[in-house]
Amino acid sequence: MISYDLKGKTALVTGGASGIGFATARMLSKFGATVAVNFLADDPRGPQAVNRLVDEGGKAIVAPGSVGDAGTAARMVLKAIDELGRLDLLFNNAGTPGTRRRIPPPELGSITEELWSQLLETNLLGVFRCSKAAAPALKSAGGAIVNTASIAGLGRAGSSLAYSATKSGVVSLTQNLARALGPEVRVNAIAPGAVDSSWMVEWTNEERQQSIERALLKRRCQPDDLAEVVLFLGFGAAMVTGQTITVDGGLTL
Numbered sequence: 315m316i317s318y319d320l321k322g323k324t325a326l327v328t329g330g331a332s333g334i335g336f337a338t339a340r341m342l343s344k345f346g347a348t349v350a351v352n353f354l355a356d357d358p359r360g361p362q363a364v365n366r367l368v369d370e371g372g373k374a375i376v377a378p379g380s381v382g383d384a385g386t387a388a389r390m391v392l393k394a395i396d397e398l399g400r401l402d403l404l405f406n407n408a409g410t411p412g413t414r415r416r417i418p419p420p421e422l423g424s425i426t427e428e429l430w431s432q433l434l435e436t437n438l439l440g441v442f443r444c445s446k447a448a449a450p451a452l453k454s455a456g457g458a459i460v461n462t463a464s465i466a467g468l469g470r471a472g473s474s475l476a477y478s479a480t481k482s483g484v485v486s487l488t489q490n491l492a493r494a495l496g497p498e499v500r501v502n503a504i505a506p507g508a509v510d511s512s513w514m515v516e517w518t519n520e521e522r523q524q525s526i527e528r529a530l531l532k533r534r535c536q537p538d539d540l541a542e543v544v545l546f547l548g549f550g551a552a553m554v555t556g557q558t559i560t561v562d563g564g565l566t567l
Contacts, residue, residue: 315542316546320345321347324348324349324398324400325348325350326395326398326403327339328405328444329409330349330351330377331351333509334462339363340370341545347403351377352377353377355380375397377390381440388447390444391448402549403548404448406440406444406460406461406462410436412476415516417474429474429476430476433474437481437483438483445459445501449495452495458502458548459501461484463484463558464477465507467480467482467484467485481505484503488501489556502547503559504540505562506535508522508526509536509540510535529562530567532563533563
């Protein structure tokens with residue numbers, strides 16, 4: 315693992331209470347950054363995550379609020395920046411599949427207007443809202459944005475066709491935010507494959523085993539595998555912007 319000296323640096327991690335978000339917040343904290351951890355206001359895992367980071371010797375603050383609501387998202391970002399004092403990294407990780415079971419593409423009848431609205435508001439518009447609100451502070455700091463896309467947004471079937479469409483949108487939005495915010499701010503994305511983390515979609519043991527067998531590295535990604543790439547894109551990779559980095563152990567190959 316690459317080591318970073320992040321003392322004096324700050325980060326806002328949306329969807330930071332568990333999984334990839336928490337692993338990234340923890341890694342940022344380990345290297346000295348002060349981290350604002352975003353989570354839904356009624357999620358008890360949020361304060362627990364912040365307390366854990368502090369107990370481990372890190373600096374972290376709570377940043378509750380739904381990125382799926384325009385006013386709430388902007389207020390959450392601005393309040394977090396105010397408390398942090400500056401912003402060096404925005405990790406737009408919050409997202410939802412909107413379903414507990416995978417909806418195969420032929421099941422069009424299961425793709426409702428409500429599902430589309432929820433996924434668009436959270437997975438795509440949430441990325442834009444937080445990035446827009448954070449842009450002035452990130453420009454001032456010469457910071458970076460990293461978005462969580464998915465291999466589902468790169469032509470693979472995800473938990474639903476609506477989910478895949480929103481993640482394709484994140485890939486495109488990443489490119490255009492890079493155009494909008496350069497040269498001061500770099501904007502990139504990660505595209506996770508099969509990840510062992512808490513997630514609403516209930517995968518069977520057979521499906522998990524198949525994802526291991528199909529991956530060239532013969533294992534599923536762990537949240538820390540993604541966190542390493544987020545830190546690289548956030549605080550290394552000085553000439554990388556507008557890119558989506560696939561992190562899937564060779565699953566899509």
